[in-house]
Amino acid sequence: MSGSGLDGTTAVLVQGTASAPATVAGTEELADFWRAVYARSPGYAKDLQDPEYQARMDWYYWRLPMFVSLDRVHVFDTTPVGGTLEPYPSSNVPMSERIKDAITRYPTAVLTALDSGGHPYSVRAEVGEDLTVSPLQPFEGKPGPASLLWHRHDGNSGGMLSLLVTGTLGDSGFTPERIPGALPDEHEVGPGQDWIVQGRQRSLLYLDKRGLDVPVVDWAALAGYATRQM
Numbered sequence: 391m392s393g394s395g396l397d398g399t400t401a402v403l404v405q406g407t408a409s410a411p412a413t414v415a416g417t418e419e420l421a422d423f424w425r426a427v428y429a430r431s432p433g434y435a436k437d438l439q440d441p442e443y444q445a446r447m448d449w450y451y452w453r454l455p456m457f458v459s460l461d462r463v464h465v466f467d468t469t470p471v472g473g474t475l476e477p478y479p480s481s482n483v484p485m486s487e488r489i490k491d492a493i494t495r496y497p498t499a500v501l502t503a504l505d506s507g508g509h510p511y512s513v514r515a516e517v518g519e520d521l522t523v524s525p526l527q528p529f530e531g532k533p534g535p536a537s538l539l540w541h542r543h544d545g546n547s548g549g550m551l552s553l554l555v556t557g558t559l560g561d562s563g564f565t566p567e568r569i570p571g572a573l574p575d576e577h578e579v580g581p582g583q584d585w586i587v588q589g590r591q592r593s594l595l596y597l598d599k600r601g602l603d604v605p606v607v608d609w610a611a612l613a614g615y616a617t618r619q620m
Contacts, residue, residue: 401466401527405509406458412600415455417608421615423453428616435616438609446586449593451607461509466527469514470497473542475551485555485569492540492553493517500539503531503559522563533560 417424428434437443473496479488492499501515501523513527517538536559541552557567571592597604 399468401469401514403464403466403512404458404460405462405464405511406460408456408458410454410456412602413455414597414602414605415453416605417451417611420453420455421611424612424615425618428612428618433616435613438613438616444607444609446590448607449590451612452593452597452605464528466513469526471514471542473497473540473551475542479551479553485566488553488569489521489555489566490519493519495551496540496542498526499523500541501525501529501531501536501559501564502539503536504534505530506532517564520563521566523559531559534558536564538564538566 479491479495481488497516498514499517500512502510502512505511511529511531513525513529513531515526515529515538516524518524523538535556537554537556539552539554541550543550543552553569555566555569558565594604596602
């Protein structure tokens, strides 16, 4: 429901059962994944061989694998997607201001709530200034815990923006509660706004809490995947 691309195409919702073992996958264990990443974003081979880049960005390549058993697939008609990239939004403002920006920036959001079977169910929806939500596709979610995800991605690493807000869905609309796990946007500057530093700190804390070793990134393998896509 929130994949890459700015042109609206057929929307697909995949529901299933996920398991997440307490392990960090090595580079070679996710070879197909990284090949797919660099097929969409070629030209990173030089960065991947740069020691300074490696020291700052190693945490980005620490991946926690999730395995999904497919249960159901829903296919929906095309709806408006994408959004305006610039001017870039600020993360250093109240949640209400970030939501207000998102409503004007993006034509739709991904609305997620639990269906009658307790499974997350997502569709595209228009969101009004008063946080009324109007699903644009058949929606089986029920009132209760919910989220809104505003998102745009043109397929390039510098062309992504997103805002995820969790809260409650009721008959009168969506009540926001928090923005979980948000990092500063990569375009922001200033004290405490370095998303790379914060991302690495949080990643190390996550591993430490769970007694997981810091994985070793195979930079040569990653550079090889990127080189073959150029």
